[in-house]
Amino acid sequence: MHPVSPRYDGYTAYDYLEAGTDYQHFDLAPQLGRVPAYDLALDADQQARVARLMAEEIVFSLHEHAVVLPEDATEIRRYNRTGRQRTGYEGLAHSGLTAVIDNFMAGASCVTSQNGWKWDDMIYALGFRLADLAKQDMVVHALTVDDILRAKGEGRIALVAGFECATMIENELDRIDMLYGFGVRQLGIAYSQSNMLGGGLSERNDGGLTNFGRRAVERMNKLGMLIDISHSGDRTCLEVIEHSAVPVMITHAGARAVWPTARMKPDEVITACADRGGLIGLEAAPHTTISPAHPEHSIASVMDHFEHCVDLVGIDHVAFGPDTMFGDHVAVHHAYASNYAQRQEGGPAHPEVEYVAGLENPAENFGNIAAWLVKHGYSDADISKVLGGNVMRVLGEVW
Numbered sequence: 001m002h003p004v005s006p007r008y009d010g011y012t013a014y015d016y017l018e019a020g021t022d023y024q025h026f027d028l029a030p031q032l033g034r035v036p037a038y039d040l041a042l043d044a045d046q047q048a049r050v051a052r053l054m055a056e057e058i059v060f061s062l063h064e065h066a067v068v069l070p071e072d073a074t075e076i077r078r079y080n081r082t083g084r085q086r087t088g089y090e091g092l093a094h095s096g097l098t099a100v101i102d103n104f105m106a107g108a109s110c111v112t113s114q115n116g117w118k119w120d121d122m123i124y125a126l127g128f129r130l131a132d133l134a135k136q137d138m139v140v141h142a143l144t145v146d147d148i149l150r151a152k153g154e155g156r157i158a159l160v161a162g163f164e165c166a167t168m169i170e171n172e173l174d175r176i177d178m179l180y181g182f183g184v185r186q187l188g189i190a191y192s193q194s195n196m197l198g199g200g201l202s203e204r205n206d207g208g209l210t211n212f213g214r215r216a217v218e219r220m221n222k223l224g225m226l227i228d229i230s231h232s233g234d235r236t237c238l239e240v241i242e243h244s245a246v247p248v249m250i251t252h253a254g255a256r257a258v259w260p261t262a263r264m265k266p267d268e269v270i271t272a273c274a275d276r277g278g279l280i281g282l283e284a285a286p287h288t289t290i291s292p293a294h295p296e297h298s299i300a301s302v303m304d305h306f307e308h309c310v311d312l313v314g315i316d317h318v319a320f321g322p323d324t325m326f327g328d329h330v331a332v333h334h335a336y337a338s339n340y341a342q343r344q345e346g347g348p349a350h351p352e353v354e355y356v357a358g359l360e361n362p363a364e365n366f367g368n369i370a371a372w373l374v375k376h377g378y379s380d381a382d383i384s385k386v387l388g389g390n391v392m393r394v395l396g397e398v399w
């Protein structure tokens with residue numbers, strides 16, 4: 001855990017409203033200490049090095065849902081239906097993060113529908129949280145690279161708004177402009193299920209980027225919207241990489257060469273993405289980036305994917321997008337099992353974990369990543385790149 005942000009004044013989500021009167025109250029999961037701290041057994045010098053790197057470097061998470069879940073996991077669907085997810089300010093204050101791409105409720109955006117990804121539901125999720133963000137001083141809604149640099153200088157945390165799929169634009173290209181206007185700076189193509197733009201990774205057949213998808217990529221390029229291909233099918237990924245005029249990102253995934261599931265990317269896609277200047281952020285949602293050497297999902301398994309990607313495309317094209325939240329992520333998968341039916345299909349057998357040790361929530365992720373890199377002999381220059389330097393370089397080209 002890191003020194004608390006000097007900008008944190010104890011604000012909790014929707015403090016400007018009256019709980020129980022203006023909006024529905026839920027008892028929330030604790031943001032700190034819900035699971036035991038992960039001990040990488042560093043000596044005093046190594047700990048000091050981690051502290052220095054976390055303080056000096058841009059620390060950028062490519063993918064999180066930095067919100068607090070209800071304490072009672074059976075209330076997750078009821079909580080999400082209100083549209084008002086709570087930003088985890090207390091946890092973020094201890095995270096050491098400079099910036100985070102927050103992906104709101106993603107497929108769990110079920111306000112007017114139980115199946116997710118509806119335009120109205122995404123706007124509920126975005127609008128409620130951005131209104132709340134405007135009522136406090138620690139987290140800033142970042143729209144530019146300069147906003148992120150300024151946040152670092154001021155001891156604030158930059159939140160970048162992202163949606164991990166474009167299904168809700170339906171057949172309306174102009175909705176990409178509207179999302180940009182509302183402050184969204186990252187958009188995925190398809191979320192596992194295919195849509196108007198292209199193929200999702202769970203489909204038996206991937207027809208590649210559609211004609212509409214090609215126009216959507218062009219519009220995102222014109223706007224300066226970062227394109228994410230994490231949940232797209234392999235052929236669609238390759239065609240997006242080829243069609244985009246600027247680098248795209250795999251913000252949260254792992255390597256299929258390490259763990260053979262559709263959720264992981266084949267070397268061909270990771271290499272093509274890097275060759276065009278893009279990068280891959282390593283994913284840590286429960287039961288995704290498992291490895292044969294570490295089948296019980298933990299930071300050790302994730303780092304097996306990290307090392308594979310560094311060997312494959314070089315350290316300049318690798319970052320981290322742990323994809324965590326404050327609360328029981330495994331329970332979220334169970335609550336939305338019917339929406340996320342594709343998640344585990346085709347993967348080898350592996351033990352179930354209650355949580356991913358070392359990468360469980362946004363407060364602990366990057367301190368543990370930095371500690372692991374220090375412990376495993378990475379140089380300050382290389383650690384600087386993967387903590388955030390690489391992301392800042394690519395965003396400079398894209399935005």
Ligand SMILES: [Zn+2]
Nearest residue numbers: 164230231252
């Ligand atoms: Zn995702």
